Amino acid sequence: MLNLSPTLVLVALTCGISMYAWSSQELMDSWILNPNQIRRRNEWYRFITSGFLHADFGHLLFNMLAFYSFSQIVETIFVSVFGPTNGLLYFLLLYLGGIVVSDIPTYLRHRTDPDYRSLGASGGVASVVFAAILFNPTSKIGVFPLPPQLGIPGFIFGFLYLAYSYYMGRRRGDNINHDAHFYGALYGIVVTLILIPKAGVIFWDEISGFLN
Numbered sequence: 001m002l003n004l005s006p007t008l009v010l011v012a013l014t015c016g017i018s019m020y021a022w023s024s025q026e027l028m029d030s031w032i033l034n035p036n037q038i039r040r041r042n043e044w045y046r047f048i049t050s051g052f053l054h055a056d057f058g059h060l061l062f063n064m065l066a067f068y069s070f071s072q073i074v075e076t077i078f079v080s081v082f083g084p085t086n087g088l089l090y091f092l093l094l095y096l097g098g099i100v101v102s103d104i105p106t107y108l109r110h111r112t113d114p115d116y117r118s119l120g121a122s123g124g125v126a127s128v129v130f131a132a133i134l135f136n137p138t139s140k141i142g143v144f145p146l147p148p149q150l151g152i153p154g155f156i157f158g159f160l161y162l163a164y165s166y167y168m169g170r171r172r173g174d175n176i177n178h179d180a181h182f183y184g185a186l187y188g189i190v191v192t193l194i195l196i197p198k199a200g201v202i203f204w205d206e207i208s209g210f211l212n
Contacts, residue, residue: 106118
């Protein structure tokens, strides 16, 4: 029996749907996160479908590389703790739940704005990235163009990421949905700690050892 990694399945689905949507404006319009349409037509499915759409190849590549890079440790730990079936379900809860929950503040802020649109898997990706940081907080993360060897420890990266996302979300100075990054990261931390409380102990012990 073929044992497919949920990470690879999600990456393949996201790439396929995103690329198809670039040539199908109808699909793009009907799946993108449009808070005003959600409110007026009860099209709640857009909270999920928008996570499988991306603006361009660079947007898609960045999200999927980040997701693939960090999901391996999370997927492995979830399966080892909960078993293959429950581990898969909890992994999907982390990723897909991150896509949905991270867009709730965006929906509340823009639900009366007929022109607002948002798309991308950033909320789910941030959830997985921060779950991985909880499990391995001192592992170095490369910040482009630096390689991982010259990167910064994950817990420092996480703090800077949250601070930057929160600041930019309040500033609203570009077309990036920074709120999705911020709330997706928080969702990933909370869900991981609820599912595996020991992750908090691991996080604290590793940081304490690193600082000492």
